[in-house]
Amino acid sequence: MKVLISVDMEGIAGIVHPAETTPERYDYERGRALMTAAANAVVEGVLEADPAAEVLVADAHGPYRNLLPEHLDRRVRLIRGKPRELGMLAGLQTGVQAAMFVGYHARAGVAGAVLAHTMTDAVLDVRINGASHGEIGINTLLAASFGVPVVLASGDDAACAEFSTLVPQAVTVPVKRGLGQHAADTLHPDEACERLRHGASQAARQPAGHPPLAVPSPxxxxxxxxxxxxxxxxxxxxxxxxxxxxxxxxxxxxxxxxxxxxxxxxxxxxxx
The missing domain is CATH 3.30.1360.130 (Dipeptide transport protein)
Structure with a gap:
């Protein structure tokens, strides 16, 4: 099995403020470390379920240069840097059979969601055939257009709920409860990583049970x-x-x- 793990930053346990997600801000290095640990937990879960799995990890936040390569599980291939084809889901076109979203956030305008936005703060909304979507919906549709199911999503409670409305049968791992744009009730990072490992292992054992979302056309x-x-x-x-x-x-x-x-x-x- 070939799995693509797309890792964003705003939905990582412990992260609540742009100072933790923005390069050159005072707490960014801590955010990078938390993001890398979460990615490793998901990788561990996938390989626990299928030791022969081929795993791609796509750095999917901001400049796409956040994950610490030297601290990432050595069994994976890392996709980093931008611009690149398919953006947050680069690597999807290489025969991937399942995708996982880690550290994702709710779409712009969702009340109480942590660091909610859609692609950038300059975008207020994206509608596809009339339906409003954030990065979760856009990326789920993009994966589906390649015949790839998204089998796991993690982030705050609002992000997980947003994903579940699209793919109700998939695994979600909420790691914090949003209290506002810059506030959350969050799990300890170690506890979050343990839940991510377990969720990824569960999701990787049954990818065929999660058919891709239908993609409208045109x-x-x-x-x-x-x-x-x-x-x-x-x-x-x-x-x-x-x-x-x-x-x-x-x-x-x-x-x-x-x-x-x-x-x-x-x-x-x-x-x-």
Whole structure:
């Protein structure tokens, strides 16, 4: 079995503030260590269930250069750095049979969720054929477009609930309860890692029992942006239309839609 573990940072136990997730902020190194320990726990669970599994770990937070390579389980291959095809799920196109989301967070605007956002703080909402999705939904659809089921998700309680509405039969591992954007009631990191190991082992034993989510086609994607100038820039993308702060475009596949979403995010981060 080949497994892709996509690791974000905001949904890791103990993490509640951008100072812990942003390079060069005072607590970032601690956040990196907690993120790497959580990734290792999931790897351990997968290999406990299937010692012959091939495991890819995709660093999926911010610059995609957060996990500490020298402290990561040596039995895995690490995918890091950006830009890259398929972004948070890079490696999906290599024959992966199951995906796992670790350290994920709820979509922008979810009340009480820790560090909730969608791809960047500059994006207020993403709708695919009318349904609002955060990174959890977008990435679940992207995985499904490759025929890959997402068999586990972890993060705060809001992130796990968001995932369960899409894939109710999959394993979820809540590691903290959100008390606000920058506050949580969190498990001890060691306890969280133990639950992640157990959840990953359980999920890896039954990947065939989690069929991929159905992917609509064609796709109508609408992105609400915080800044009108970002919408103006995104409107220069061929085929995109702009109405106020909303950029809309059509795509035949999730891969194409995901690529355009990555480009829109990049445009929101350009200077004046």
């Amino acid at each position: 796709l109508r994607v609408e992105v609400d942006l915080a800044q009108p100038r970002s919408a103006d820039l995104a409107g220069l993308i061929p085929g995109a239309t702009v109405g106020g702060r909303t950029v809309a475009f059509d795509a035949e596949t999730m891969t194409a839609a995901y690529g355009i979403l990555q480009l829109i995010v990049a445009l929101t981060q350009t200077g004046p």
